[in-house]
Amino acid sequence: LSGYAVPLTPDGKSSLTPPPPWHYSGDCIAVEYWADPAAVAALLPIGLTPDEESEGRTFFWFLDWQFTGSNDEHTDPARYQYREAFILVEARLEGRPVNFCPFIFVDNDAAIARGWIQGYPKKLGSIYQTRSFSAPSAAACPLEPGSRFGASVSSHGERLATARIELREKVTDPAKVFNRPTTIRRYFPSLSGSQQGKPAVDELTLSLMDNLTFSDFWTGSAELSIPYVEGEDMDALAPREVGRGFRFGMSYSVSDLPVLKNYLA
């Protein structure tokens, strides 16, 4: 039986996701903001500590992704194109500045599978962002000062976050904006009798991004709301103050997953 993920079959075609390396390219809208530092601290797993200098600094990301493995999966967009929204909070790992991802939503099951395998706690959502098209029109939203983009994420028919940004200027050195590695928590529960309270897998991992590349990187002003929704905890990270908005292209590949801590060891 073969397949990188379930279901396992003789040919392995049904597997939720092809094996790594996984290649991604997409467009991103990101909003810098400050949440309650105590709420950020309360979401950190053991081994991560609050970044005192951050004072609750957080980023809300919206991504339109195209995925491919080694077999031109990007030419099957109904199956492999997807949209994503997530939060990255700032923290420290043994003194080193890192990000940690406490909430993330995608609209595709292969993306859920790859997320869980890495440690991204993905749930299903409905995500949209304004796109920039090349044919000129009031609807085109070109990459130029004054262009306005919107983005939103919903789950089970409830709006979890809404953002809007307005472009002001191009950023020449994106690596100065996003320069922290991202940590995540790889976690798989148990259900069997006495093991039920203890996970079968519980690790702090590093989201390793090979060949991370940014393109067409713009910044400007931003708005963000994260309303209270019954059955969700994400509004604990609602904005106290909103900073800059960003709009850019981004690509990377995934081929490995460094384990920083094994919580079961």
Place this chain on the structure above:
Amino acid sequence: LSGYAVPLTPDGKSSLTPPPPWHYSGDCIAVEYWADPAAVAALLPIGLTPDEESEGRTFFWFLDWQFTGSNDEHTDPARYQYREAFILVEARLEGRPVNFCPFIFVDNDAAIARGWIQGYPKKLGSIYQTRSFSAPSAAACPLEPGSRFGASVSSHGERLATARIELREKVTDPAKVFNRPTTIRRYFPSLSGSQQGKPAVDELTLSLMDNLTFSDFWTGSAELSIPYVEGEDMDALAPREVGRGFRFGMSYSVSDLPVLKNYLA
């Protein structure tokens, strides 16, 4: 009570679509092919005649659209961004070469409303096309020779058409490729007693596209399949021969609708 379309309310905000002008910009994958000329002829309304020189020439289009009215609707992408797939067959109107649209699918209710109002016979579907992203990656699909794009349309969980194209070269004069005006049939049924067999509105209309602009226009090779699906007639236009594939940006505005014939007069 106000609102361009239903529902009508005191403030008019709930209306399925804002009033014209309607502005569109999007990315398109189109496949030229030849269907059975008799099947094309059988779909033409009165007043349109087969184009003998076309020999069944037909285009299958896939569009990723961004819409705005006069109020920055493009910054609310969850409501106003949508995807579309349709067929244009070639015909003659009093000797003049035109297109006619017999089948079209969209994934948004505002787009269905605007379609019906113009004469596009829109049904709900699920449409995808490979996108071209700016950040370099095996998943980016840049606009260059050899890049491969896929596209598909499904309805009620059944695949209605699948296309793939491979880019070869840029086209310098897109107006030579797409130079026919498109005719459609504006049609609204009756349900009342003796009127039940006769529509309340039945017109041949012209899809007027203000400021039609093409961008980044590429052509190459193509594949297309339109399988038989129970409860649909579109496979009557299945390809006998497939021609060129195209990938381009496109924008236009809609502010008027010339009525070519009133079938009820």
Place this chain on the structure above:
Amino acid sequence: LSGYAVPLTPDGKSSLTPPPPWHYSGDCIAVEYWADPAAVAALLPIGLTPDEESEGRTFFWFLDWQFTGSNDEHTDPARYQYREAFILVEARLEGRPVNFCPFIFVDNDAAIARGWIQGYPKKLGSIYQTRSFSAPSAAACPLEPGSRFGASVSSHGERLATARIELREKVTDPAKVFNRPTTIRRYFPSLSGSQQGKPAVDELTLSLMDNLTFSDFWTGSAELSIPYVEGEDMDALAPREVGRGFRFGMSYSVSDLPVLKNYLA
């Protein structure tokens, strides 16, 4: 070319809906409540007047529908099963007590088409209601005192209304609860030049329900919320006071549509 609705084809199979008669059977959760009488009055079309005795009485309905035409369409549930949510406000037509439907959402394009043709101002939504299953379980929600049902409607990822009811007792005479005929506004806009401001069809119609039958009719307590959502007007009918909740089966057929007023005559 044949087909009751678009698209028209030689075989008529692609038509959004088969021709009448249309047969429906479904399960319903309905909540009686009182809205601002001025808001109700402001939504009535010419010819309907506020029902002074109603003092803003309104019902919010959630329906799980099964549809069939004359060809066993109910055995193709992916295409013909759907869910619906709508509001009925109380009014008077020449002194006679009637309902009027100002807002309605469905999750199926055939249902949108049949709605527009009759005069229901349908938009696309995502609708859910708790079901009652026969196999006993904490999840079964049997039809008995104390059972609690929930229902919700969302559109474009935003929650438009949420209801909960708790059953108390069976109702022996449902016809005493729901005894008003429902009026709707059949409306189809124009887009052509000077006609643009005037609809092509504008009628007050009667939603004629042949063989209307209720079953398993229960009543109890209820909760209802209709929050403000950007781009929607339905919160104008938010509850000031909530009355009884109802849960029942309901069936009827549609074969005709009496026109009460032609606003264009």
Place this chain on the structure above:
Amino acid sequence: LSGYAVPLTPDGKSSLTPPPPWHYSGDCIAVEYWADPAAVAALLPIGLTPDEESEGRTFFWFLDWQFTGSNDEHTDPARYQYREAFILVEARLEGRPVNFCPFIFVDNDAAIARGWIQGYPKKLGSIYQTRSFSAPSAAACPLEPGSRFGASVSSHGERLATARIELREKVTDPAKVFNRPTTIRRYFPSLSGSQQGKPAVDELTLSLMDNLTFSDFWTGSAELSIPYVEGEDMDALAPREVGRGFRFGMSYSVSDLPVLKNYLA
């Protein structure tokens, strides 16, 4: 940090699923059929052997499920009601007759999570089945001889299976029809360097169903098709011969997961 599944938060509300016990009640359409015995054998994990007496006997199931945990989750149907389709093949475990589940689709992320945790290899799909409503109508589909039900499952816009059954008679002893325990494979991949080819969790488990109850159990004739779809392996289990159809209610609870084999030990 609390929560039975990811994401883990201080309050645990965001967790994809509440902790067990999990309670289910639903309606089911099941079709008995015979697949290629070699294809069935090829899908069995180590420890399971073909059931020679079965000769490829297999069941295709469609379920409309209602879920609740310990907090009235069934009153939030937008989040906790879902639909499912799966295949059970017959096999032997140390001589004992069992079922094994090689393919399963659901339309809800909480259901995906609970499935993976148990060993059901769930992917996202769109599933429908004809329902039986109590209000009499051509659309009601009552539980009586001659009633016809349809069911289907699609994934990424492609139809994976379609079934139809026609009721003939009530079954008095359902336990004689479905009397095999179901085994599944609990599997969670690794991504880290040298572990990449080896799963982190790989167990043969038993799907333990507390208080399994059937209701309104009918049988009759059946049709089933499982077409070839690119990127899926399920057509390997296409029917060679179709047996009886079944339609019934079913409920059970899940509170434990016996591990039959640990493939990593």
